[in-house]
Amino acid sequence: MSGLFSWSSAPRVLIAGTLLALSLALLLVMPARAQSGAIVLDGQFDDWLGLPSVPDVQGDAQTNHSDLSAFYFTNNHDQDYLFFMAERWDAGSEGMELRLFIDTNNNGTYAEAADRLIELSYHPNQGGRTYVDLYDGQGAYIKQIAYQMNWGEPGKGRRVEWGLTFTDLGIAPYQTIRMQLVSNHGTQLSDSVGEVQWSPANALGYWLLGLLTIAGLGWLYYRRRGMA
Numbered sequence: 001m002s003g004l005f006s007w008s009s010a011p012r013v014l015i016a017g018t019l020l021a022l023s024l025a026l027l028l029v030m031p032a033r034a035q036s037g038a039i040v041l042d043g044q045f046d047d048w049l050g051l052p053s054v055p056d057v058q059g060d061a062q063t064n065h066s067d068l069s070a071f072y073f074t075n076n077h078d079q080d081y082l083f084f085m086a087e088r089w090d091a092g093s094e095g096m097e098l099r100l101f102i103d104t105n106n107n108g109t110y111a112e113a114a115d116r117l118i119e120l121s122y123h124p125n126q127g128g129r130t131y132v133d134l135y136d137g138q139g140a141y142i143k144q145i146a147y148q149m150n151w152g153e154p155g156k157g158r159r160v161e162w163g164l165t166f167t168d169l170g171i172a173p174y175q176t177i178r179m180q181l182v183s184n185h186g187t188q189l190s191d192s193v194g195e196v197q198w199s200p201a202n203a204l205g206y207w208l209l210g211l212l213t214i215a216g217l218g219w220l221y222y223r224r225r226g227m228a
Ligand SMILES: [Ca+2]
Pocket: 039, 040, 041, 042, 043, 044, 045, 046, 047, 161
């Protein structure tokens, strides 16, 4: 029975145990993070508190109801979804027409077939009803994302939220995309928020990151063993 355990193997057992504990901790921590920052598309906006955003100044638009104050973006770590939120300065019953240009391959043009255009129409005076359509960068219609969804503040509203899948955008986890949100007044450009670059991760992305971390720790361990 003496072959089963010896003092010389003790450090190895310790390191392997530590690695296992770290891996388990990582797997436990990831879903916990996902729960705390989850966005729900419900026309309520507390879930956006503290999330990344691009601010925009007041008074630079053609009309008050199309004068944007901020553009928010995030992803739920346990879902295959990307989420966006637009905010204007003035609360009003007038509708808001938005376009979000997405340069999916981050090469500086929004006009390729691989790129995307999201068109959104938000109607506070209809209970916050929201319509969202998806086009490719050359203007070809892809699909309807939302029809009469209650994704905006009703009555006199300032904010609207929307979301779509990684598949809809045709991107992979951690792919860097470039985005710009604009508002329209009729068919004319009214206001635009500064461009932003972003590398969103989905559920698969976080699992891959976890696996890579574990593989990295394992590699370090075996390298150290080899050097000893
Ligand atoms: Ca919400």
